[in-house]
Amino acid sequence: MDVFSRDFEFFAHPTSKGLSAQDIVQHAASIEAMITKHSVGLDDNDEIPTTDRCSSRNPRPANETVLLTGSTGNLGCYILASLLSRDNVQRVYAFNRRSTNRDIMERHRTQFEEKELDMALLSSPKLVLLEGDIKLSSLGLSKKMFIKLQQELTTIIHNAWFSNFSLPLSSTYDDHIQGTRTLIDLARSSERRNEIRFLFTSSITMAQNWDESQGPYPETLVTDAATAAGSGYGESKYVAERLLARSGLEVISLRIGQICGGEPNGAWKPMEWFPLCVKACWYLGAIFVPTLNSNWTTMDTTSDIILDIVFHKDSLPFAANIVHPRPVASEFILYAVRDALIQELGHGLSSDDSLRQVSVQEWINLLEQSATRHRSEPRNITIIFRLPPFVTLDISNTMKLSEKMNALEPIDAGLVSKQV
Numbered sequence: 001m002d003v004f005s006r007d008f009e010f011f012a013h014p015t016s017k018g019l020s021a022q023d024i025v026q027h028a029a030s031i032e033a034m035i036t037k038h039s040v041g042l043d044d045n046d047e048i049p050t051t052d053r054c055s056s057r058n059p060r061p062a063n064e065t066v067l068l069t070g071s072t073g074n075l076g077c078y079i080l081a082s083l084l085s086r087d088n089v090q091r092v093y094a095f096n097r098r099s100t101n102r103d104i105m106e107r108h109r110t111q112f113e114e115k116e117l118d119m120a121l122l123s124s125p126k127l128v129l130l131e132g133d134i135k136l137s138s139l140g141l142s143k144k145m146f147i148k149l150q151q152e153l154t155t156i157i158h159n160a161w162f163s164n165f166s167l168p169l170s171s172t173y174d175d176h177i178q179g180t181r182t183l184i185d186l187a188r189s190s191e192r193r194n195e196i197r198f199l200f201t202s203s204i205t206m207a208q209n210w211d212e213s214q215g216p217y218p219e220t221l222v223t224d225a226a227t228a229a230g231s232g233y234g235e236s237k238y239v240a241e242r243l244l245a246r247s248g249l250e251v252i253s254l255r256i257g258q259i260c261g262g263e264p265n266g267a268w269k270p271m272e273w274f275p276l277c278v279k280a281c282w283y284l285g286a287i288f289v290p291t292l293n294s295n296w297t298t299m300d301t302t303s304d305i306i307l308d309i310v311f312h313k314d315s316l317p318f319a320a321n322i323v324h325p326r327p328v329a330s331e332f333i334l335y336a337v338r339d340a341l342i343q344e345l346g347h348g349l350s351s352d353d354s355l356r357q358v359s360v361q362e363w364i365n366l367l368e369q370s371a372t373r374h375r376s377e378p379r380n381i382t383i384i385f386r387l388p389p390f391v392t393l394d395i396s397n398t399m400k401l402s403e404k405m406n407a408l409e410p411i412d413a414g415l416v417s418k419q420v
């Protein structure tokens, strides 16, 4: 059984490159329809994309009370660990969906263990673990707890999202949009409404159909829904952003690029394409020169950048884009992966000859032949290479707001080898 090709199917997805002009019009119409559906009761004045919309906000409170969603996830657990370590944070409500078979603390322990984060943080008196249903107006919490949130919250970090590139907007992401609206309503009904900051972890996938002749993707609201046409995932992030823009709250949407494994141990999300690719290189005995973006940021640095921004003393712009400001050449990643595979995995890889360097096309052919032999399709990897390259992003806002981002060193070979 070819274990890899079974995994690869997970990532199969259409791309905006495959969309005709008519498709793009239809996608844009569905996006607008979903915005309309979920904006009832929000400001009709709409969407103020300027950077100074929040200039009259109050100064940040000395003690922050944060609601974080999706803390059982990969980035979420890093954000949680960072929040719990901060002196200016007095309480973190970590809100997650219920699991039928796993205790909520256990789910956090597993993530912290896997990432080698400080387990002691999970015993912090600052931490309150909540389980509920984000779609429900009360978040599925007791009335008492919901009122407590309305009284105490100063910051919301909305990070929970389902990342699947192959599923359509309306059938997959309606619940996520509804959940975002629930959080907007919570913030709007809160006693500290004027103090609340709402940070949304968006994705550069929402810029998948951006016309680069207009320059880099800006750090403002882009009101043309066609720019987001493509995968339902990117479209859903765009819809959420448009709702946030109508919320009247101090919001910031972070369009984040590829997040890779971070310190201390380099762990990636297990089902991400990169670990699967590395596994496949080992399996096929062949490695390719990637045509990949290498402006990845690690989980830990992304989390630090998020915290720099959300607690920034100045008022926030509507959007900030996050990709590594000092990218490395893709060959660099290739050679670091090759060396790490040869040195650390072994399994017969005793010399360069046993891990041939081939072109991307040749590598895909090898993968497809292997899959055919095992009667399965290596769709996700192939699709990764069919993706349009990610657009260039303006990162000026993030550079202004985050010391961490400013000081980021290029990813080094040591970290790549940990990721392998």
Ligand SMILES: NC(=O)c1ccc[n+]([C@@H]2O[C@H](COP(=O)([O-])OP(=O)(O)OC[C@H]3O[C@@H](n4cnc5c(N)ncnc54)[C@H](OP(=O)(O)O)[C@@H]3O)[C@@H](O)[C@H]2O)c1
Residues within 6 Å of the ligand: 069, 070, 071, 072, 073, 074, 075, 076, 096, 097, 099, 134, 158, 159, 160, 161, 162, 163, 175, 201, 202, 203, 204, 256, 257, 258, 259, 260, 269
């Ligand atoms: N990883 C990247 O390269 C990347 C790049 C750009 C943006 N982002 C964004 O960053 C955020 C975190 O990403 P990640 O890589 O850490 O994702 P992840 O590891 O898959 O974690 C996702 C989190 O969202 C929760 N979640 C998923 N579907 C949900 C649903 N239907 N209802 C409620 N909660 C749900 C998960 O809960 P369970 O534990 O219950 O599954 C988990 O806590 C996401 O918003 C993602 O779009 C990630």
